[in-house]
Amino acid sequence: MNLKIAVLSGDGIGPEVILQAKKVLHAIGTVYEHEIVFEDAFIGAIAIDKTGSALPEQTLNLCLNTDAVLFGAIGDPKYDNNPDAKVRPEQGLLRLRKELGLFANIRPIKPYTALLDSSPLKKEIIEGTDIVIFRELTGGSYFGEKKLNDSGTIASDLCEYSEVEIARIAHLAFKSAQNRRKKLTLIDKSNVLETSRLWRRVVKTVSENYPDVALDFLYVDNAAMQIILNPRQFDVILTENLFGDILSDEASVITGSIGLLASASLGTTNALFEPIHGYNPQAKGKNTANPIASILSAAMLLEHFGLHEEAKKIYEGVEIAIGYGVLTTDLNADSKFGTNEIGEFISNFI
């Protein structure tokens, strides 16, 4: 297969973890005889520094004309601590999601057996957990109108959803549930929010097409508790953009480190793959960042193109690295291995 991949490493630890994912994809290309071509482009704070825009047109055009995007992380402390900044790194990622129509963000949460003791949760709580979160990614308060009055004393964010936006991701989530344990939980705040009530109505209607999937509902406050109390109760979780942002970071604790969690963002014609962790400025350039989330994102990319055997090989490589304790310090405080060594280990396994 020929694959042209836009590589948007971004900021902070983005470049160093994405480098490992590229190594692994390169190894896959060699062993399985695929022509995988990478094209790098800027996004985020580094793009602002170089071009004034968090998503330069050149980057966007590249993404629109490649088979998939491999994304690192974006952000910079200088923007985080300055609420008055006019241009922000995050705008690059948000605009990219919107322009590529990446409405479904898919985040699998499944602890590794070798890491069952690494979670702050007790082993007996997390053992057997296997969740996939479907987070809506191009709607809600991320994209609704934002206002600040002239005197800067009143601000607002509009959270808006349409039936179409809800139905399209709901179908994907139900289809995923059909191939899994046939349970779907919609997480919302329908006792308070109008948008949540629309979610509940639309998802109920969509569910009629999937009679083999059991549908249930949970308020987001209760869900934030249930994910920790009893994560095994969940199979597929479906939720709106901001709730998905919060709950998926929260659920990362089940695996022991957010540095293990990959995601796929899918639209009708485009696809982007990224670790769910952020740009982590403290770790930048120290060879301590965990590259596994990025490497697993590369595996999800291959799966997306039907390269299941190749993806499986990466999953195996990751599992072996973890089994041997070839881990960064987020998972093994005494580890002698860094970002690079783990990338090498897994590439060599391919």
Next chain:
Amino acid sequence: MNLKIAVLSGDGIGPEVILQAKKVLHAIGTVYEHEIVFEDAFIGAIAIDKTGSALPEQTLNLCLNTDAVLFGAIGDPKYDNNPDAKVRPEQGLLRLRKELGLFANIRPIKPYTALLDSSPLKKEIIEGTDIVIFRELTGGSYFGEKKLNDSGTIASDLCEYSEVEIARIAHLAFKSAQNRRKKLTLIDKSNVLETSRLWRRVVKTVSENYPDVALDFLYVDNAAMQIILNPRQFDVILTENLFGDILSDEASVITGSIGLLASASLGTTNALFEPIHGYNPQAKGKNTANPIASILSAAMLLEHFGLHEEAKKIYEGVEIAIGYGVLTTDLNADSKFGTNEIGEFISNFI
């Protein structure tokens, strides 16, 4: 002291847990010679059934003319599963919060030594945790304009905040931090939301009045993770309405049961005290609901009126009940004690 308390037991397990709080307050009144008078009124689903309104005028007037409100829980499955209902139990609580001007909801999270093994989190993670969450309670998307277009295909919720709304709760939170470990964490999503950026600006400005308090910021997604990874890092948490709703339910796992968590909702002239758990319809009428959250809410009520010794007595009673394993089944699966027995035990201790 003379205290007139409006008692709004509400729905589900509300009445049975609030009954225990009344018992305990009655005992306090007798022993410490205070005249504590209760006046019951309807709110929530039961109020809708009886009057058509989730907050009858009579109930509201009572609350406006008493020293404090003791609140149970509201809700009914028949509304939860019907997104088309025009009148909803939650409207009663939300309107009450608004009419009484209860802008600050205060939720302490501190595990009991005897229950350190009851949490899904490891003991070494939660030991020593002592957090107070200040949740803004009368703003944000709970109260912003809600819309549904005529064809029912597009819905929206407006999240709005003003400088004044943010500053008044920020002052309370900073003052609380001054009396504690002098650390305040603002939780927001200022890399995406305009309202969050206003929160960051206003809280920074307010912080100048409290130079002895260290202020830091956390994005809500990261915070949802940090609360589980390392809860000891937090002292006072300050956040907007919906984030506070989600994060405080989440943080309840630290204590082993949401059935232990009390809250105070304060305004300029009014005060309301309520357990943070919901109406839990499955447990209704079974004598299995944990009354401790309600009993502790009563203690917070006494503290609010400067009755520290009396409140301390209740805290001790709760601690002894927990120490002896006088617990409901949420904390001790084999317990022979129910809602009533725990209420009796603690009242008898007073």
